[in-house]
Amino acid sequence: MTKRNVDIAVIGGGAAGLAAAIKAKEKGIENIVILERNEELGGILPQCIHTGFGLRYFKENFTGPEYISRFIKKAQDLQIESKLDTMVLEITSDKKITAVNSVDGLLTLQAKAIVLAMGCRERTRGALGIAGTRPAGILTAGTAQRLMDIEGYMPGAKVVILGSGDIGLIMARRFVMEGAKVEAVVEILPYASGLSRNVVQCLEDFNIPLLLEHTVTSIHGADRVEAVTVAKVNVDWKPIQETERTIECDTLILSVGLIPENELSQIADIALDSATGGPIINDYMETSVQGIFGCGNVVHVYDLVDQVTQAGELAGESAARYVLNELPTLRKKIVLKAGDNVKSVVPQIISGEEPVTLHLRVKKPMRNVKVKIGNLSIPKRVVRPPEMVVISFTGKAIEKLEKKDELRVSIEGETGP
Amino acid sequence: MSDKEIAQKLKAQISQDPELSKLRLKISCDDDIVLLEGEAEKWEQVVALGHLAAGMSGVRGVVNKVWPKFLLRPKKRRKFKGKASWDGMEVDVVVVGAGIVGAAIARELSRFNVKVAVVEKESDVAWGQSKANPGWVHAFAGVDVDPGLLKAKLCVRGNAMYDKLAQELDFPFKRIGLLAIVTEEELLPLLDFVEALAKQHGVPVEIIRDREEIFRREPRVTEKALAALFFPTYGSTSPYLVTIALMENAVANGVKLLLDTEVIDVMVECSKIKGVVTDRGKIFTKFLVNAAGLYADDIAEMAGAREFTIHPRKGEMLIFDSKYSSLYSHNLAPATLKTDPYTKGGGIAIAVDGNSIWGPNAEEVSYKEDIGTTSEAMEIIWEKFSIFVPNIPKEAMITAFAGLRAATYTEDFHIAPSQKVKELINVAGIQSPGTAAAPAISEMVLEILRKEGLRLEENPDFNPTRKAPPSFHSLPNKQREKLIAEDPEYGHVVCRCEHVTEGEVVEAIRRGATTLDGIKFRTRAGMGRCQGGFCTPHIIKILAKKLKIPVECVTKRGSDSELLPYKIKTLLLRGDSID
Numbered sequence: 001m002t003k004r005n006v007d008i009a010v011i012g013g014g015a016a017g018l019a020a021a022i023k024a025k026e027k028g029i030e031n032i033v034i035l036e037r038n039e040e041l042g043g044i045l046p047q048c049i050h051t052g053f054g055l056r057y058f059k060e061n062f063t064g065p066e067y068i069s070r071f072i073k074k075a076q077d078l079q080i081e082s083k084l085d086t087m088v089l090e091i092t093s094d095k096k097i098t099a100v101n102s103v104d105g106l107l108t109l110q111a112k113a114i115v116l117a118m119g120c121r122e123r124t125r126g127a128l129g130i131a132g133t134r135p136a137g138i139l140t141a142g143t144a145q146r147l148m149d150i151e152g153y154m155p156g157a158k159v160v161i162l163g164s165g166d167i168g169l170i171m172a173r174r175f176v177m178e179g180a181k182v183e184a185v186v187e188i189l190p191y192a193s194g195l196s197r198n199v200v201q202c203l204e205d206f207n208i209p210l211l212l213e214h215t216v217t218s219i220h221g222a223d224r225v226e227a228v229t230v231a232k233v234n235v236d237w238k239p240i241q242e243t244e245r246t247i248e249c250d251t252l253i254l255s256v257g258l259i260p261e262n263e264l265s266q267i268a269d270i271a272l273d274s275a276t277g278g279p280i281i282n283d284y285m286e287t288s289v290q291g292i293f294g295c296g297n298v299v300h301v302y303d304l305v306d307q308v309t310q311a312g313e314l315a316g317e318s319a320a321r322y323v324l325n326e327l328p329t330l331r332k333k334i335v336l337k338a339g340d341n342v343k344s345v346v347p348q349i350i351s352g353e354e355p356v357t358l359h360l361r362v363k364k365p366m367r368n369v370k371v372k373i374g375n376l377s378i379p380k381r382v383v384r385p386p387e388m389v390v391i392s393f394t395g396k397a398i399e400k401l402e403k404k405d406e407l408r409v410s411i412e413g414e415t416g417p
Numbered sequence: 418m419s420d421k422e423i424a425q426k427l428k429a430q431i432s433q434d435p436e437l438s439k440l441r442l443k444i445s446c447d448d449d450i451v452l453l454e455g456e457a458e459k460w461e462q463v464v465a466l467g468h469l470a471a472g473m474s475g476v477r478g479v480v481n482k483v484w485p486k487f488l489l490r491p492k493k494r495r496k497f498k499g500k501a502s503w504d505g506m507e508v509d510v511v512v513v514g515a516g517i518v519g520a521a522i523a524r525e526l527s528r529f530n531v532k533v534a535v536v537e538k539e540s541d542v543a544w545g546q547s548k549a550n551p552g553w554v555h556a557f558a559g560v561d562v563d564p565g566l567l568k569a570k571l572c573v574r575g576n577a578m579y580d581k582l583a584q585e586l587d588f589p590f591k592r593i594g595l596l597a598i599v600t601e602e603e604l605l606p607l608l609d610f611v612e613a614l615a616k617q618h619g620v621p622v623e624i625i626r627d628r629e630e631i632f633r634r635e636p637r638v639t640e641k642a643l644a645a646l647f648f649p650t651y652g653s654t655s656p657y658l659v660t661i662a663l664m665e666n667a668v669a670n671g672v673k674l675l676l677d678t679e680v681i682d683v684m685v686e687c688s689k690i691k692g693v694v695t696d697r698g699k700i701f702t703k704f705l706v707n708a709a710g711l712y713a714d715d716i717a718e719m720a721g722a723r724e725f726t727i728h729p730r731k732g733e734m735l736i737f738d739s740k741y742s743s744l745y746s747h748n749l750a751p752a753t754l755k756t757d758p759y760t761k762g763g764g765i766a767i768a769v770d771g772n773s774i775w776g777p778n779a780e781e782v783s784y785k786e787d788i789g790t791t792s793e794a795m796e797i798i799w800e801k802f803s804i805f806v807p808n809i810p811k812e813a814m815i816t817a818f819a820g821l822r823a824a825t826y827t828e829d830f831h832i833a834p835s836q837k838v839k840e841l842i843n844v845a846g847i848q849s850p851g852t853a854a855a856p857a858i859s860e861m862v863l864e865i866l867r868k869e870g871l872r873l874e875e876n877p878d879f880n881p882t883r884k885a886p887p888s889f890h891s892l893p894n895k896q897r898e899k900l901i902a903e904d905p906e907y908g909h910v911v912c913r914c915e916h917v918t919e920g921e922v923v924e925a926i927r928r929g930a931t932t933l934d935g936i937k938f939r940t941r942a943g944m945g946r947c948q949g950g951f952c953t954p955h956i957i958k959i960l961a962k963k964l965k966i967p968v969e970c971v972t973k974r975g976s977d978s979e980l981l982p983y984k985i986k987t988l989l990l991r992g993d994s995i996d
């Protein structure tokens with residue numbers, strides 16, 4: 001078994017992991033390794049051939065490959081080591097990593113710090129409990145995207161898309177552009193789950209019908225998908241039987257949510273937040289285990305890659321400071337609790353002493369709102385579930401926040417978009 | 418009772434039923450086999466008629482041709498795509514069906530110098546009910562089943578054969594026992610009676626009246642448990658891995674496995690089997706073993722031997738993430754007063770690969786390919802079993818699936834030479850506990866064949882052992898290293914959730930997998946929480962490369978299930994033709 005010591009091991013070479021590794025290297029850490037299970041760096045971005053990336057970080061409109069290639073190149077220029085096709089099998093709370101690939105065989109790494117950047121996976125049909133048969137032609141949107149935009153094959157010609165998450169919307173447009181017919185995008189909520197710009201640019205511009213407050217109740221076809229049954233849902237999201245109708249199609253694409261991938265975190269006994277599905281982190285992106293940091297979609301699912309990059313940079317910087325013994329332990333710990341109309345808050349623990357950016361996911365749309373954090377109240381015009389609410393405390397702003405062991409974060413305002 | 422008397426008595430019984438008496442039926446009986454013809458209003462009536470006829474004393478079988486007036490007869494799935502021909506092949510025995518029963522019979526026959534061909538319409542073995550059940554190796558057929566029934570006897574015998582079989586063929590098998598939990602107070606006085614019934618089957622059972630003892634053995638079981646019945650000889654296996662192992666061993670000992678081959682007719686001459694007509698040519702044989710599962714009645718009918726009808730009984734099951742099922746160590750079932758006489762009621766299985774499988778339920782269906790799941794059944798199964806295992810949350814459900822039991826109306830196994838056509842052996846009606854009984858069924862079929870005149874000379878080269886392919890996930894690190902040193906492909910993980918390596922996928926193909934499902938059932942790639950999202954693209958590429966076929970021809974489970982039917986841009990070149 002190959003054994004070695006490293007200063008920082010980054011698990012996952014996507015947008016978050018690359019940013020973390022680059023930042024840590026820039027902070028003076030030499031012995032860094034990125035462990036990537038895919039055959040290339042970049043995570044999901046190489047398959048995102050549409051534009052819309054980098055508007056905030058680079059102030060430019062890039063495609064996914066353009067955006068991520070800048071980071072891949074930088075990592076190479078900085079001579080950051082990466083091990084591709086390498087699957088991490090286990091991590092321990094004392095930062096021992098067991099991984100495997102076909103070149104080194106099994107390898108164990110003893111790291112001083114670990115950055116978790118494993119990203120997320122897509123929710124599947126099983127999690128939704130859609131009834132019916134199990135033929136060929138049922139795929140998640142991300143898998144369809146990889147097959148079309150990396151491998152160069154079409155999974156079908158007549159498509160129904162369940163869920164209006166961003167990847168689903170993007171794929172609706174991709175299918176049409178490749179000559180397939182998209183019969184409908186079906187969304188259980190009364191509004192689209194993806195960004196507004198994607199609803200306009202991907203559906204409206206291509207005349208693809210969006211069926212709100214509808215769901216797929218059953219899948220038909222023995223060998224290949226032949227049709228799906230869709231129905232309107234009532235206020236409890238239960239299908240109304242009288243509204244059932246059949247749509248003929250050969251493919252059902254699922255874009256029904258993303259789940260942070262934390263099987264490794266669980267092995268290492270890292271505390272998870274049931275609201276995000278990711279590790280509980282603090283100001284420094286540190287998890288409940290000292291010296292193990294988390295960033296990107298493994299912590300919670302972000303809207304934009306630009307935000308993932310920033311989170312990665314912060315985690316990389318913190319990991320470097322930890323290795324250099326420069327990372328202070330939080331003197332004070334304020335636990336942020338999700339209150340009214342707040343699904344989740346990240347970070348979940350703050351010091352109340354250092355600048356911090358909070359990311360909130362709301363439960364339902366509201367307008368003319370006040371975001372209340374303890375004694376502070378921050379006005380916002382509109383909040384919507386697909387778009388994270390970002391509250392930044394820069395400079396000394398945080399000093400105004402009351403210092404209690406626990407603070408409630410809630411959103412008050414008028415219901416409706 | 419004479420045939421005429423049986424028919425008359427049955428007519429009299431039907432006339433007393435308020436619903437069935439209204440139907441226009443033709444009822445006859447020939448050689449103790451009842452033939453029902455006519456029209457019903459709904460499927461439930463068809464099934465009720467069949468069961469009523471089967472319940473008459475003296476009836477050996479029921480052929481039920483009644484069909485509901487407004488129900489379309491389902492179209493057949495036909496999958497022939499012009500593959501290589503077997504035309505003119507001559508063998509001693511053709512076994513129709515490569516399920517667990519057909520595979521067990523083939524392997525048993527391979528001990529002798531006989532030429533055997535197994536004909537299977539699907540692209541892989543075990544693709545009927547052998548893959549769609551929770552893998553219980555039942556210790557017995559159930560307290561409410563007559564211990565004299567064939568299925569009761571073969572279950573007990575087959576269960577006892579599993580240890581040796583698992584050792585020889587290297588498939589997963591654990592005698593984890595069954596804990597039947599009593600939560601209803603009115604059942605407590607009946608426990609001694611239940612024990613006595615179980616003993617009539619010859620199955621060991623222990624009554625646990627001390628609640629503490631229940632929680633000592635299964636600490637996270639429901640606190641509502643008042644008592645329990647423990648059946649230590651219950652086992653858990655993977656029914657498709659058993660089938661694969663049996664068939665690999667049979668093939669290694671000389672059996673021919675003809676996949677993607679459907680029997681479309683049976684050749685009979687002077688009331689004797691001559692051969693089968695398949696969609697890939699005629700195969701001549703001395704004996705025909707009909708182990709065609711759901712289609713066993715169709716095969717028998719092709720030979721002109723109508724002796725039974727198969728009525729599919731659907732069972733739906735839920736699969737839960739292995740993360741949670743490891744909290745429990747026995748198969749669990751509610752001990753309850755039964756309401757449905759045709760099912761054991763299902764339970765909570767701890768599958769050998771770590772997942773927990775709940776169910777199945779039981780529902781009579783008219784269509785032999787009706788393996789769709791329903792939201793109603795999912796809810797019923799969840800409601801029924803979740804109270805017993807309070808530590809498994811609903812989010813832990815990975816997926817649902819369904820299978821069809823190939824039941825006859827007599828609700829017992831029908832294993833016998835045909836009374837109408839010589840050298841045709843029917844092995845039909847193999848419903849639950851078929852997995853447990855399969856090894857005993859194969860013994861019995863061998864004896865029937867011997868009696869019917871098949872010459873069985875020992876095959877001196879017979880090798881009873883078969884090695885399972887390596888499974889990276891379940892090996893200790895030392896052995897993993899050795900494996901990777903020998904073949905670096907075992908260091909490349911393709912399925913992230915189940916840690917399945919490229920080496921295992923390649924080995925599965927070498928052993929006969931030709932489809933994505935074939936890889937899935939052999940290696941578990943795609944069975945985990947992401948359900949193939951990440952590994953499917955990799956596996957499609959490996960399949961195309963190793964089978965030397967274009968990516969567009971790689972299928973999920975045989976022709977008509979192509980996964981990536983078009984290269985990118987081809988639809989654009991086709992213009993509007995897709996509408």
